[in-house]
Amino acid sequence: MAGPEDEKLAQTAVGALTGQLALAPKPGLPDPRDLGARVTHRDHRALRWSAKALAPGLAAMAAAARRTGEPTAGLRAELGAIGRSTEHTVGLTGGGHRGALWALGFLVAAAALTPGAKAPEVAATARRLAAFTDRGAPRRPSRGSTISVRYGAAGARGEARAGFPHVRRAVTALTAARAAGADETEAGLDALLTVMSTLQDTELLHTAGPHGLRHVQAGARGVLEAGGTATPAGRAALLALDADLHARAWSPRGSAGLLAGALFLDSLPIGRPAAPRWPA
Template sequence: MSSREDDALAQAAVAALIRQLELAPKPGLPDPRDLGARATRRDHRALRWSAKALEPGLAAMAAAARRTGAATPELRAELGAIGRSTEHSVGLAGGGHRGALWVLGLLVAGVALEPAAKGAEVAAAAKRIAAYQDRGVPRRPSRGSSVSAKYGAAGARGEARAGLPHVRRALDALGAARSAGTPEPQARLDALLTVMSTLQDTELLHTAGPLGLRQVQAGARGVLEAGGTASEAGRRALAELDADLQDRGWSPRGSGALLAGALFVDSLPVPVPVSSGARDRSSNSRMQHP
């Protein structure tokens, strides 16, 4: 895998994140309706802009995995250092996407280790990387780790060490919805709700507590049980869930990050752009040898 391929993986990961951002209506999550941060307190345009700041860091993560060639403690430490640097860059660009950086970084590194991997194989490669401790992590616990310890939730770290089961669930939901003829936007919304229905989202636990988390999970299941977002009953249930989460200020951010990861894995294999010089050489070759 070359640096050009690392760049292509990073671009595909950011494109998946932007596809997640563009999806609407997402209950409690920023989407194109939030052009002025009206409801979720996150400006959709600013989030699209800052998403692009992830690209150099994700390319560096792919390059680190490619150079190392195996899931090792050293690779885990390097990915952690790159991630912290990338968080700073994203903060300068407007902030956001911390959860997506964690998920996409592991998946991009997993693909760099296993270029032919798809679906669950990519998640398995990410699991092997996440099995190691990040030796450079700051000693002060993050909010997510504190919430995980308080409520016994898996959290982002536990999700990764389990092989990103909610990324796999989202991929299964996408496949099932497409097989049933569901339009792509609704298939992606159904995948998001599938994640929301079971994920122990530490952001929700922090803002809403265990009862609030269960209420959101039940609301997501209700949309799916009503027929999904492509059905009239499902759309009504989705609108009710969306209005409730907006009113309460509850945001299932972990689900959004995991959907972005699923959309990235769904896009594999990533085509590598051909450089202009290579295109010119190819064109000249065809001209000389018809």
């Protein structure tokens, strides 16, 4: 049974996800500008609502990790089972957040295993957890794993087994942007673009192929090289990239899920909000 600390971790993770959803403008991704889902085909309000459905599952993952006390094959299997059940529940509330659930599930469990730890140690513990095979996982490959094999991309599993390098890069980008004078929205967008600039996003590979992925990566790098979203040149480059991706209907959803993981790690130790939050 989940205790107060488990519930707190879960609510912090959900807050990180809703903080990610609140950021705008996010190139190719749902944000508060598109409430009718005319552009992204994902209703932003529905995504906010369904994000809350992750909380019980994430609390159960934290409780399982706290009870086990260390990364084990048994804990990995239990996390997988909880994750699949949570995914089903989220589907009943409107769906979405599969990538975020993958990242946040590992990171919440790792945070429960290392109370009071900061981002690097939590990520290292998540890597140890992800190294185990989920014995209960369906044998039928997912679309993401199929795309990973086809294009040689790390995918969600590879990201977790490497200790979430893009999540850690995003945390570093948040810190650097704040130090340079960016506000929380600008820092969050710079962190998103940092992930987009190098991630082999399997969603983009599926919809746009390798050429499209390189196009998006180059666009994200262009914003950062122009000075980031806190500068006039960077802001102009961001708006141009946003218009381009919406026109092409290309969505870097993998990057969005990892940004939610970064915002969660950035909030550790629990207690200091790291991103804009929608009201509960």
